[in-house]
Amino acid sequence: MAAAPSRRIRQWLPYTAAATAGLVVIAGAFVFVGQRDGDTERPRADCATKLEVTSSTEKVALLVELAKQYNSSDRSLEGGGCAQVHVSGLNSGAATEALAAGWTGTGLPVPQVWLPTSSLWTGQLRLLDQAAGRAPQTPDHRYPSIANSPLVIAMPKPKGELVRQRGLLGWGEILGLSGRQGWAGFGKPEWGRFTFGKDNPNLSTSGLAATIATYYAAVQRSSDLTRADLADPAVTQFVRRIEANVSHYSDDSVDLLRDLAEADLAGGGASTDDMSAIVMQEELVHLYNEGALSPRRDGEERGRRPNVPLVAVHPKEGTFNLDHPFVVLPTADERQRVAADDFFDFLTEDPQQRSFARLGFRDHKRGAPAELLASVGPEPTGGLTYFDPPDPAVVEAMLDSWSTLRKKANILIALDTSGSMEAAVGNRTRFQVASAAAAEGLALLNAEDRVGLWSFSSETSQRPNSPYREEVRLGDFDQKKITSRIAGLHVEGSTALYATVRAAHKQLTERYDPERINAVVVLTDGKNEYSRDNDLARLLTDVALDPDRPVKVFCIAFDRDSDFATLDKIAKASSGKAFDATDPATIDEAFVKLVSSF
Structure with missing residues (x-):
């Protein structure tokens, strides 16, 4: 049984690693990296104790502000002196992985306090530690909450x-x-x-x-x-x-x-x-x-x-x-544990709890403010x-x-094979980078999904009659066959984006399966360059979501030449989603997020 947790976490690694990049503050439109050194209104010379805190991303912006207030307050620790608190943000699953791996590769300070979204993650970390034969970093089954x-x-x-x-x-x-x-x-x-x-x-x-x-x-x-x-x-x-x-x-x-x-x-x-x-x-x-x-x-x-x-x-x-637990880690020394206790007391005081309430959280005792219930609706009687x-x-x-129980999918992948895919990305071509990412993404699909593959560019010597071609018929998922077919594709021509999306969407609509998620996946490095079909407005109408037979379009915009704005319009018209991999280094992350939709 000891080996099972490590197998489970290895399977999670692609997901959590991708999520690491998504430090998006929910209540704002900016990306948060971390509290800047010295980011305090009134630093104190006697604050010799430094406390590093890693928070889940949905509350990290608030924690940064509260840490600034704490640092500029006149609070003193038991035994004398005071503490300076520094907050960084990291997705809870990624933080679990990082703590299990010795906190390598995050680029963030080693924390003494961890504030994940849920105690579920402390349990998963405990499994990892047990599987590795080391003392658990989260041995307690209950941790106090700072919000709920x-x-x-x-x-x-x-x-x-x-x-x-x-x-x-x-x-x-x-x-x-x-x-x-x-x-x-x-x-x-x-x-x-x-x-x-x-x-x-x-x-x-x-x-x-x-x-x-x-x-x-x-x-x-x-x-x-x-x-x-x-x-x-x-x-x-x-x-x-x-x-x-x-x-x-x-x-x-x-x-x-x-x-x-x-x-x-x-x-x-x-x-x-x-x-x-x-x-x-x-x-x-x-x-x-x-x-x-x-x-x-x-x-x-x-x-x-x-x-x-x-x-x-x-x-x-x-x-x-x-439950947003407050977890003090073994990396904390005696003085840092004292500082952690004081910071927890600070966070659970009324003024700070009101700050959590303004973001829609319940308090640390699960109490719901009247303003929250007025916004979201009343609780059941009792x-x-x-x-x-x-x-x-x-x-x-x-x-x-x-x-094995999740809803299965019909997925038709349309892969851009236009000549621009020969452009260099480091020591590889765009097509090689995209093919490798597609192969890794396919490995995360369910064996019971049904998957097909098209290639597209424009009419070429190898494809004279149509800008797109069926490479693997939509059917039972055969990862080896699809990966092999991708490796053998020829790259040339321009980009018949609209014609391909229209035809792929039409085919899935005709083969719609109400028991499955039905989706077209488009991977392209460019914009529409096909004069025979250049009507975006008509395409948006053609792929508009039919609630009775929903076929959604998911797009990955690969490399900076991609027309992400147009791909986003196409995806949204069908209630799908476009993923921005215009920096080719992020294409693996985009594929992981894409696959999580199925």
Whole structure:
């Protein structure tokens, strides 16, 4: 059993390594690196104790500001002197990997305090330490919280209020049983299908928590989930039924919310997206409703509030809480432990707790301020019921099970083979870099997915009658065959982007499978250079999402010559997503994020 955790974490490595780059502050439009040295309003000469803190990214901007306040205060430590606190940001999963590997390769100071999103990560780190035969860095099963945010089912207000009118409903009744009948089961057939979005649990804390909550709802308990439960056919059927209604997975629900806000404000509140709900932490519902995730003009701290806000729906079985633990690591010496205790006391004092509340967090005792409930909607009578975190080994086994239970996909890959792909990227060509990244990305797909491959450029001597060609027919996933075919492709011609996307989307629409995620994946290093089909407006109409037969387009813009703005328009028209790899060094990261959608 000791080897299992290391196998699990090795499988996570591509996901968490990619997420390391995504230090995006949720409430702002900038990328956060870390607190600058000396970034304090009033440094004190007697502060000999330095305390390094690593925080999860959704709260890191606030922690930086609070650290500045702490550093400029007149607080003194027990035994004399004071402390200077320095905060850096790192995704919780990536921090788990880094701590297990001795904190190498992060470029960040070695922390004495770790503030992940959830105690789930402390359990996974404990498994890693046990597998390596070393003393656990996180031996305690309970850590105090600095803030909390329960998992909720977020829905546009009209839909959420209609669901609430039915009384208390469970996870399966909201996310599973309604899928076949759609909104007709709620008296609104004109609303069409019922599908929802969730984060990939290998990449996201909220996605992992949503998966755990589904399993707890399946066993109808709020604690003591076991490996035997995971193997129960009734449990797997319950989880499979819910996963079947996923519209597509995401590497970050913030991106889903940003797209939803943009569509809401552009369309007066009407969205063409096929998702009826998103499973995510309550904090994000508040930020969305306050306009923090809406498009902003220069100089604005926040955008406009959406025309149609979201409401938080609470399933009757209970929910999972993201507890934002305060973890003091073994790297802390005696004085740093004293400083950590004082910094924790500071963070849990009323003024600082009000700062967390303004971002949509509950307090360190799980209390919800009135302003939060006014924003996201009321709790059930009697308050929320919370699931206990499962044993870390059960979480590991759950993720292994999820890979077979998640919704499967039909994926048609369109790979640019135009002449510009011969351009050099270091000591390789663009095509070689893209091919290697595609091969690594394919390795992360599910064996039960169905995958096809097209090449495209323009008419060439090897392809005289069409700008695109089917290289591998859409069918059972054969990674070796696809990888081999990519390696043998010939590069020449210009870029028939619009014609290829149109034809690929049409083929998947004709072969639409309602039991699968249906998606076109386009990898290109350029822009449309095909005069026979140069009508972007018509393409956007042709690929516009049909909620009854959703075929989504996902694009990777590879190298600086790519027309990312146009690819983004194409993806958004279909409710897909464009990934920016215009710096070729980021193409592996883009592929990992892409694959997390399936």
